[in-house]
Amino acid sequence: MNKNIFKIALGLVVGSAMTLTSCNKEPDESNLYTFTGQTIQDYLQANDSIFHQFNVIMQRSGYDRMMASYGEYTCYAPVNSGVDKYIDSLYNDQEAKEPHNGLTENSINGLSDEQCREIARYHLSAMKNAFVEDLSNASGKEVSTMMNTPFISKLDDDGMVRFNNVAVVTSYDNEMTNGYVHVIDNVIPRTTRRISEVIEKRPEFSLFFEALEKCGLLDSLMLDKKTNEDGSEKTYSLDNINGRPGSSMASGQYYVPKECKIKFTVFAEDNDVFAAAGIHNFDELKAKCVEWYGNADQWYDYPGKSEHPISTGDDYDNTFNVVNMFLRYHIIKAGMSVSKLVYERNPSNENWNFAFGGEPFDYYETMLPHALMKIWQPLYQNTGATTNIWINRWREHNTLTDEVGTFGSEATHQIRRTGCMVVRAKSNIQTFNGYIHTINAPLVYDYDVPNGVLHERLRFDTGSMLYELINNDIRFATTAEIGAMNLSSPGEGIMTRLPLDYFDNLVSYNTQTKLSWYTQGAWRAWNADQLSGWDENDFAFRLPPVPTGDYEIRIIYPPMAAGGLQQYYLGTSNNPSSMQPLGIPFDARYPNSTLQEDRDATGYMLSSEFDDYGVASDLVMRNHGYMRAPASFSRGTLNQIKARISSPDELIQTISNCCRYEEGYGTSMMRKILGVRHFEQNQAYWLRLKNLLKGYDQLGFSVDFIELVPVDIVNSQDYTEDWY
Numbered sequence: 001m002n003k004n005i006f007k008i009a010l011g012l013v014v015g016s017a018m019t020l021t022s023c024n025k026e027p028d029e030s031n032l033y034t035f036t037g038q039t040i041q042d043y044l045q046a047n048d049s050i051f052h053q054f055n056v057i058m059q060r061s062g063y064d065r066m067m068a069s070y071g072e073y074t075c076y077a078p079v080n081s082g083v084d085k086y087i088d089s090l091y092n093d094q095e096a097k098e099p100h101n102g103l104t105e106n107s108i109n110g111l112s113d114e115q116c117r118e119i120a121r122y123h124l125s126a127m128k129n130a131f132v133e134d135l136s137n138a139s140g141k142e143v144s145t146m147m148n149t150p151f152i153s154k155l156d157d158d159g160m161v162r163f164n165n166v167a168v169v170t171s172y173d174n175e176m177t178n179g180y181v182h183v184i185d186n187v188i189p190r191t192t193r194r195i196s197e198v199i200e201k202r203p204e205f206s207l208f209f210e211a212l213e214k215c216g217l218l219d220s221l222m223l224d225k226k227t228n229e230d231g232s233e234k235t236y237s238l239d240n241i242n243g244r245p246g247s248s249m250a251s252g253q254y255y256v257p258k259e260c261k262i263k264f265t266v267f268a269e270d271n272d273v274f275a276a277a278g279i280h281n282f283d284e285l286k287a288k289c290v291e292w293y294g295n296a297d298q299w300y301d302y303p304g305k306s307e308h309p310i311s312t313g314d315d316y317d318n319t320f321n322v323v324n325m326f327l328r329y330h331i332i333k334a335g336m337s338v339s340k341l342v343y344e345r346n347p348s349n350e351n352w353n354f355a356f357g358g359e360p361f362d363y364y365e366t367m368l369p370h371a372l373m374k375i376w377q378p379l380y381q382n383t384g385a386t387t388n389i390w391i392n393r394w395r396e397h398n399t400l401t402d403e404v405g406t407f408g409s410e411a412t413h414q415i416r417r418t419g420c421m422v423v424r425a426k427s428n429i430q431t432f433n434g435y436i437h438t439i440n441a442p443l444v445y446d447y448d449v450p451n452g453v454l455h456e457r458l459r460f461d462t463g464s465m466l467y468e469l470i471n472n473d474i475r476f477a478t479t480a481e482i483g484a485m486n487l488s489s490p491g492e493g494i495m496t497r498l499p500l501d502y503f504d505n506l507v508s509y510n511t512q513t514k515l516s517w518y519t520q521g522a523w524r525a526w527n528a529d530q531l532s533g534w535d536e537n538d539f540a541f542r543l544p545p546v547p548t549g550d551y552e553i554r555i556i557y558p559p560m561a562a563g564g565l566q567q568y569y570l571g572t573s574n575n576p577s578s579m580q581p582l583g584i585p586f587d588a589r590y591p592n593s594t595l596q597e598d599r600d601a602t603g604y605m606l607s608s609e610f611d612d613y614g615v616a617s618d619l620v621m622r623n624h625g626y627m628r629a630p631a632s633f634s635r636g637t638l639n640q641i642k643a644r645i646s647s648p649d650e651l652i653q654t655i656s657n658c659c660r661y662e663e664g665y666g667t668s669m670m671r672k673i674l675g676v677r678h679f680e681q682n683q684a685y686w687l688r689l690k691n692l693l694k695g696y697d698q699l700g701f702s703v704d705f706i707e708l709v710p711v712d713i714v715n716s717q718d719y720t721e722d723w724y
Contacts, residue, residue, distance in 0.1 A: 006613055033467055040075045040176045041068035053083035054123075056108050060121035071178035072480070074125040076163065078187045086187035087111065103290050107589035121147035122190055126484025128179050131172035135182070137346065140428040142337045143490050144481040148473060151188050152337060152428045163188045165433040178698065195221040195264055198431045204270040205436075210282055215324040216317035220367070221331070226260040235259060236499040243495060244514070244534040244561070246698040254495045255486035256514070260502060263335025263471040264310060265435035267391065267443055270426070289322040292444045296325070299447045301548045303369050319369065328368040329445045334467035335434030338427050340476050341375050341389055343527040349476075351520050351528040352638050355658045356631025356651060357407055357644030358724060362464045363454075363544060370545035370681050371445050374453055379642075391443060392453045393419030399457035400719035405613050405631070405648025407724060417448055450547035450681070457709045457721055460544050462531040466503050474517055475529065482519045494519055505542040507574045509690075512536040512697075522636025524558060524629070524659050530704040534562075535697045540574050540688035543706065550682045552714050553674040556629060556705040563588030564699040568674050569688035579688050582674040583625070588701065602626045606670070607661045613648045614661075618722065622673070629669035631660035632724040660723075676711060
């Protein structure tokens with residue numbers, strides 16, 4: 001990769017910069033010249049004839065001093081003409097909420113100091129983002145900035161990389177002593193318009209917008225931050241921001257979010273998709289909604305069903321009007337770019353840890369009450385490479401296998417429902433409070449979703465259950481990105497400390513509970529990150545709503561010496577008096593796989609002790625209420641095999657590549673079976689985790705994911721479910 005900077009002596013004219021193509025990403029070196037010892041700020045000042053306007057912004061914001069200091073940064077530097085064009089667009093914006101967007105004149109001098117700070121922060125990242133590895137993504141990728149608001153970097157069909165579809169990268173990987181400079185031809189535009197306002201301005205979504213307007217859902221999509229009862233912005237803090245006492249992270253000063261953003265993801269059919277389905281106007285959309293949802297009460301157990309019958313009338317603002325139901329199922333209360341809908345495999349996800357053909361998927365609760373959607377990225381089986389992202393795709397016997405140690409034969413996994421595909425080229429429409437993604441077919445919560453798509457082992461990641469982690473750029477962030485948010489100690493990006501009142505779906509019953517999010521890293525964790533904590537924990541979180549039925553409840557945990565004595569409870573509210581215990585207290589300190597007494601207590605066997613791939617041991621463990629971790633993910637860089645395997649021998653021969661067998665810490669990841677319970681879709685269920693040991697602040701716990709498994713799948717006589 002070329003790592004040069006501009007040849008100052010030539011007074012480079014950026015407007016005639018090199019052409020970037022998908023086949024050749026090397027610049028024209030005749031215009032480049034390498035310096036040593038320059039910081040980003042040195043470079044910008046040395047090229048003031050090109051970057052003068054941006055230099056003024058940097059100086060007025062104070063970020064010029066940061067770019068002159070030691071560290072690892074990336075600067076996306078707009079040339080003078082790009083800054084002038086941006087200022088002119090602000091000054092002459094006819095739809096501005098205040099005259100000229102607050103500019104006092106149509107020049108760099110008209111910007112306020114706060115506007116300078118916002119522009120500077122949006123053009124800086126507190127980490128090194130290389131052109132090929134981090135910015136040249138044909139699917140589009142979120143790039144974190146110092147403003148804690150990302151932009152989308154996308155390699156377009158013409159070979160040019162654009163930020164937010166506007167700012168073209170004209171020179172890249174100019175390497176300084178403290179990071180990279182990428183030169184761009186325009187200021188990166190950052191919209192202040194909310195989802196409702198953006199959809200209104202896009203003619204391809206005119207019918208979708210009309211339906212949102214008639215159903216009274218536009219106001220809901222204008223929210224952007226949590227507030228207090230008096231309407232003031234809610235802020236958060238912690239007195240203690242250190243790590244767990246007695247651990248290697250005890251003295252670290254970790255990031256604590258000070259605000260809580262509200263964002264949404266809207267999946268929308270454009271007019272062409274509607275037309276292909278025979279829908280050309282609102283009346284035809286309503287007729288289809290009557291067809292799709294008119295009898296939904298026969299298979300959808302929504303809250304208040306007996307008091308609120310489904311309406312096919314013109315009361316469109318009724319939650320259970322058929323058009324309103326259709327639209328609500330398109331909205332998730334978590335704002336995600338396409339690259340973050342699942343933990344997809346791409347070069348920037350260096351800790352991507354799916355193994356042996358394990359595929360990224362997540363379940364999300366929608367604004368249709370108690371209705372889930374599944375988002376899934378199937379992988380090419382022979383390479384593990386990525387494919388399209390699908391909503392509610394249904395593969396028969398999806399979480400079952402008819403072969404020991406493998407995903408099973410293709411004959412048992414026929415596609416029963418194609419689902420809706422996210423159209424990448426028409427998605428990542430960024431708004432101030434979320435994203436709009438175009439889908440290729442009408443998205444409907446019909447009979448097949450609860451009875452087919454969701455009738456499988458449901459593995460819920462805590463990162464998707466606690467959607468505030470998504471909205472505030474904590475889930476899927478890198479250590480560098482989290483560290484950049486912690487200005488007092490930028491190197492401490494390994495953890496985010498979480499205030500106990502930060503979440504809608506989590507409540508704590510004491511002040512001793514310490515919550516943290518372990519940033520994406522080489523953890524033995526699904527999606528390479530996890531919710532953890534310590535001290536005398538006593539808290540509960542709301543489980544995602546599942547179709548009515550009987551389910552086995554499981555929780556994954558890492559056995560550790562300070563794991564404590566955990567008791568779990570389940571109830572239909574977060575009032576602890578309404579909760580019933582799930583079995584007896586559970587000792588999370590074992591099994592230690594090196595201790596025979598621990599193995600006897602759980603039925604656990606070391607991989608060297610069996611020759612049947614652990615099948616007999618698995619049965620014994622189930623009788624003791626335990627299961628091994630799945631084979632579909634690993635601990636960080638141990639994962640060397642991404643594609644599916646064809647025989648269990650391949651799995652055993654590469655045993656350290658997955659958490660099912662990894663024994664390097666003296667412990668293996670384990671799943672604890674908490675029991676079988678009946679769930680009603682119309683109810684909310686809360687799972688409480690309470691440590692019964694007292695007076696020991698080093699007690700630790702981890703909640704990576706929860707599994708809810710229909711009992712007929714658990715008890716299948718022809719297939720097994722627990723391998724992947």
